[in-house]
Amino acid sequence: MKHRFDLNLYRFLTSLSRHSSQSKVCHELKISRATFNRHLSECRDCFGNELFVVNKGVYTPTLFTKQLIEYIQSPLEVLEHTQQASYGFDHADKSLEFFFYVVNPLSRLVTIPLVEGLQVANSNSKISFVDWSLDGVEFPKPDTLSVGIAGYPNDFNDQLLERKVGSLGLYVYVSKQSSLAKAEHIELSNLVEEKNVRVSMGAFDSSAYYERVRKSAGIALKQGLTVASLGGAMDCVAKAGYVFVCFDVGAEVSSDVVKVPLLLNGEQLKYDVGIHYHRVNYQHPVMNKIEQLIRQAMKSM
Incomplete structure (x- = not known):
């Protein structure tokens, strides 16, 4: 039995168990008949088991295969829904703690919009608003997302990204x-x-x-x-x-x-406002959420 196994073969096994037909599996997975035969051979070699009994083109799963499918079905479904699940990464992760490093006058403007916006999906989110600190943004603590909110633009090093989120009349x-x-x-x-x-x-x-x-x-x-x-x-x-x-x-x-x-x-005169954060958080869905909340707060002024 092999110790390494291509995860695509799990999809092949579940598809063949469900359809019991070479043509239907080839159509669903968009593979050729040669690839079908190669996949089946690799699966049999990996598990050291025939897996399917073939009779007149019908592939009937063995008892071993049925038990195997029951074991892999749930985790396979989780993997297949990974892209959809990633859309929920914006603020629902209970393990993620938010630190906002805000210059004093802006604190009143952004606090309530951020608290309400980030606690919509997870009311237990831990959120801290503290005095602005470059070190706090540049060297975030593990399992935290640190965002600076201050005047824009600034001369930061290349480890920090900065985006303008609005302007306020003075x-x-x-x-x-x-x-x-x-x-x-x-x-x-x-x-x-x-x-x-x-x-x-x-x-x-x-x-x-x-x-x-x-x-x-x-x-x-x-x-x-x-x-x-x-x-x-x-x-x-x-x-x-x-x-x-x-x-x-x-x-x-x-x-x-x-x-x-x-x-x-x-x-x-205008006061331009920007957010800045470490590159490790670039393109995380929650950053888009935070930026959107602050932009909305700016427009409401």
């Missing part, structure tokens, strides 16, 4: 008491002398992304105050006379704060 948040509160829009140059507060982006603060943005705008704002959260920034705007540049932050805005579109040379 606004200036000012106190109702400020003279800027009555403006229909504000040019970036008008903020140079204002007290600007910013929200920390964690490790992303050291990214070359911001220097590239400053150079493209040609204007550098004086940001002497950095806070840890959107809520902290809004307090500084409402109570301490600071201005804050950000995209639409929704419920974080108090009644004492006004949102005014921020322009550069007459056009509203």
